[in-house]
Amino acid sequence: MANLKQLAQSLGLSITTVSRALDGYADVSASTRERVREAADKVGYRPNASARRLRRQRAELVAVTLPSDPGHIGPPHFLDMLSGCAEHLAAAGLNLVIAPVPRGESELDICRRFVDGRRVDAMLLVRTKRKDERVEFLQSRGIPFVTNGRTESLMPHPYIDGDGFAGFRAATLRFHAAGHRRIGHIAGPQEYYFAHDRCRGWRAAMEECGLATDLYAEGAPLEQGGYLAALELLRQPSRPTALVCATDEMAIGALRALREVDGGNQISIVGHDDLPMGAFTSPPLSTMRMTGENLGASFASLLLRAIAGEPAEELQELHAIEFVDRDSHRRPLRAA
């Protein structure tokens, strides 16, 4: 209820002095500062956010656009990431607003609305595509942003990403070393950078080993997509003995296909994301995950540094992928 004017009046001081006292300026005496602070605490004064934002020309807000398509939004721990990010942004006085894409609008429309209405100081982009129009738009407007996932944009921009190429190459080589020769890949939609990157890793390893890359199937990055893709691979005349899946959700769908077609437990499989659920599937799902603690905090830090004006080149984090050894990747290899 209280605003600066009322508070100042009750103290017999000017608005200016009260404002500066609360902000800790040196040009107000220690005694008045204390007096002001006490009075402010007593009436529970908090500056009106809108007024401050208008005057300071800052929105104190960061938006993250949530892709609506297809199905789930990122891996299930995505919300944990957002939450961590929001928490660290809050420490710097910024709040995180979520911006889903209403039907009939594009993700670009959303960016436009937020940026041109000066509703945000920065943006967080997830689920980047290889060619991502949002990135181009934000670069043209000069608004700070960070992406989760790289893009093929020519101009560098801040991002955090996992080295899917290296991770999937290593996983494929691991299968090869274990004796597998028919190693299939269940891929996500190739327009997404992460899906393409992971696919490239598998492909590179296969070619290094002199193996054909025909055991390939693509699907939506969900259980159902993995299920259908796995069925497709299992129909091939020469079945795979091992499967490298673009995501854990797809791998879990594939596990179901294996159970149905194969009785299960015959084909080795590995996913990516380290979903908590993976420890509880049957067999427990071996997987990969991006190294690094508290991804949300990293995003927050990059966003703050981008807002502070650091150049994009210094705000790019490529994290190694580590293997999570459960059980599903070492099914006994039958003689070919």
Added chain:
Amino acid sequence: MANLKQLAQSLGLSITTVSRALDGYADVSASTRERVREAADKVGYRPNASARRLRRQRAELVAVTLPSDPGHIGPPHFLDMLSGCAEHLAAAGLNLVIAPVPRGESELDICRRFVDGRRVDAMLLVRTKRKDERVEFLQSRGIPFVTNGRTESLMPHPYIDGDGFAGFRAATLRFHAAGHRRIGHIAGPQEYYFAHDRCRGWRAAMEECGLATDLYAEGAPLEQGGYLAALELLRQPSRPTALVCATDEMAIGALRALREVDGGNQISIVGHDDLPMGAFTSPPLSTMRMTGENLGASFASLLLRAIAGEPAEELQELHAIEFVDRDSHRRPLRAA
């Protein structure tokens, strides 16, 4: 870049007229209105959000507090709900900000910050406790809010909840009708309303059937909690033949315990939430879910109506629970 002043100048009109033209007031002629609209479109004018908020005395923001504890935030489809809610709020010009609880602060502190700093027009509360201090605070401040889950607050407040009592009672009676007599309950932390409500449903059914309620174990509402709770029940001298679990995540943890101890497939089990993952477990997990389409839209609608001043009594939705018949709830019943 453009503001009202510049736009007005370039058109040779006053700020007032331009503003009212864009807002579609009748007291500006159709021709000027059109002229103004065209010019605004051309320069891509969008009103400055902060200025509008200050003048209108509305934050155009709704906050949802994210509990940080324990572990996951709500069921995995929680983000879908938030996204749907944000989408419908956006259609009314409101954005949804997520407000995680930093360590060292309480959920109450967050509410205070948002409400007293006039940063929001309303709040969305999730994971209500039976006695929830946030509810009391918001009621005392007279700020509109909606909770996901009821509370034991004496003053009525808007909520959306599933009828966990009826759902769990029905599930327990179903097991009884199938011949089960030793029906266990894996419960969530009882301070949460939903956990308590579901537990009461199981307990009521057991008592109606004249069965003892000693097969009870409590745990964190996560896979691990369900796993440990199930192990506890399986250690009892007289094992349960069926398990009613407070959440799917707990049920999935319990499934793992059953596999380890029992070889699996001997004990019937049912969860709640209808996680997509449940269709892919082994055996596929029978579960329950709240009826009703697009929960997020319902929350948005209730929030808007609460902001519009409708009384709390008319903003309470209790949804029926429906059974989702997969396979895990009809394991063959061995002779006792």
Added chain:
DNA sequence: CTTGACTCCCAAAACGTTTTGGAGAATCTT
């Protein structure tokens, strides 16, 4: 006594919008 530095405070402007309360011109009514 004057000057300069320093301390503590404040009036006023500014941020960009919406809204209030008319003003002037044109049109209608009688």
Added chain:
DNA sequence: AAGATTCTCCAAAACGTTTTGGGAGTCAAG
């Protein structure tokens, strides 16, 4: 033809803060 009404438009106030550019005092040095 005069008054009433309707159409268009606008100046100015207001929202609550931060920041600019001083203005009184006080004190020490010259």
